């Protein structure tokens with residue numbers, strides 16, 4: 753049992769991935785694990801533990817670039833990426849009260865086959881959320897969410913002030929700050945409906961479970977080996 757616990761811990765460490773927003777400039781370094789943030793700052797909604805800042809980056813009213821380093825991945829790790837906008841001053845830190853306005857459809861990131869790496873992703877033209885517009889001088893916050901392989905979410909934010917496109921206060925976007933690393937891949941995320949709403953509610957317990965799950969309680973003991981099994985699959989992949 754002890755070895756399975758150790759392996760499970762080792763496995764979760766391997767799934768670590770962190771995001772650094774490189775354009776526009778992020779709120780600050782939240783790649784911190786200490787007594788205040790025993791699980792790591794970056795897992796904290798909505799902005800990885802860093803409250804609103806005043807060091808804003810000018811960003812076009814027509815949408816613009818968002819570049820980030822998704823961090824390091826091990827093996828065939830993958831992640832889901834979301835980019836959202838928040839605005840307003842009614843949040844607890846005087847910033848946005850939520851980050852509920854998606855700017856892009858989420859997508860999947862594919863890491864290289866092995867080892868940690870310093871990859872960069874850049875989306876050169878992230879649009880404003882659907883049906884939204886802002887004026888030059890308005891403030892907002894861009895949030896990048898990375899869903900790690902085990903389902904937990906990492907958060908990082910950049911505070912922006914909108915500016916007319918072409919305004920010289922907007923930092924230039926070029927091949928040195930906006931590029932995709934060659935060792936990264938992308939995949940689309942889509943859903944297929946397998947049961948209409950309500951269909952699952954009409955199932956009986958025996959319809960819903962494979963028979964070896966409910967037939968007798970002794971068979972539950974195999975669950976104890978699940979971390980081991982998952983972990984070996986992970987290391988083999």
Ligand SMILES: *[C@@H]1O[C@H](CO)[C@@H](O)[C@H](O)[C@H]1NC(C)=O
Pocket residue numbers: 776777778779780781805807808809
């Ligand atoms: C804001 O300040 C933090 C802390 O000094 C720094 O890490 C971050 O890069 C700054 N962001 C911008 C956009 O200047």
Ligand SMILES: *[C@@H]1O[C@H](CO)[C@@H](O)[C@H](O)[C@H]1NC(C)=O
Pocket residue numbers: 784786787788789
């Ligand atoms: C942990 O790091 C954060 C961010 O740097 C800092 O504000 C906090 O005081 C640190 N906590 C401890 C216990 O050192």
Ligand SMILES: *[C@@H]1O[C@H](CO)[C@@H](O)[C@H](O)[C@H]1NC(C)=O
Pocket residue numbers: 805806807808889890891913
């Ligand atoms: C935007 O935020 C800055 C501080 O970061 C503040 O000085 C300015 O008044 C804000 N602008 C608006 C329109 O709220």
Ligand SMILES: *[C@@H]1O[C@H](CO)[C@@H](O)[C@H](O)[C@H]1NC(C)=O
Pocket residue numbers: 839840841842848849850851852
């Ligand atoms: C999110 O924040 C915006 C801006 O403050 C507000 O208009 C909207 O009602 C909020 N949405 C939710 C679900 O709280």
Ligand SMILES: *[C@@H]1O[C@H](CO)[C@@H](O)[C@H](O)[C@H]1NC(C)=O
Pocket residue numbers: 882883
């Ligand atoms: C945007 O506006 C169009 C036209 O009014 C509407 O059909 C669409 O549902 C809106 N999209 C969102 C995300 O609100």
Ligand SMILES: *[C@@H]1O[C@H](CO)[C@@H](O)[C@H](O)[C@H]1NC(C)=O
Pocket residue numbers: 923924925926927928929
């Ligand atoms: C790209 O733009 C940045 C400013 O955003 C500048 O510091 C850097 O020198 C530029 N790089 C090239 C290759 O032009």
Ligand SMILES: *[C@@H]1O[C@H](CO)[C@@H](O)[C@H](O)[C@H]1NC(C)=O
Pocket residue numbers: 873874875876930931932938
């Ligand atoms: C990086 O890849 C994404 C996904 O394919 C693409 O949308 C984006 O335009 C690419 N960025 C650059 C700078 O080519």
Ligand SMILES: *[C@@H]1O[C@H](CO)[C@@H](O)[C@H](O)[C@H]1NC(C)=O
Pocket residue numbers: 948949950951952954
């Ligand atoms: C679920 O059962 C109810 C009552 O028998 C029936 O009216 C309904 O159509 C069923 N729904 C589905 C999705 O099968």
Ligand SMILES: *[C@@H]1O[C@H](CO)[C@@H](O)[C@H](O)[C@H]1NC(C)=O
Pocket residue numbers: 964967968970971
């Ligand atoms: C539990 O169920 C399995 C599979 O149906 C069966 O092989 C096993 O003999 C059962 N054990 C007991 C104690 O009933």
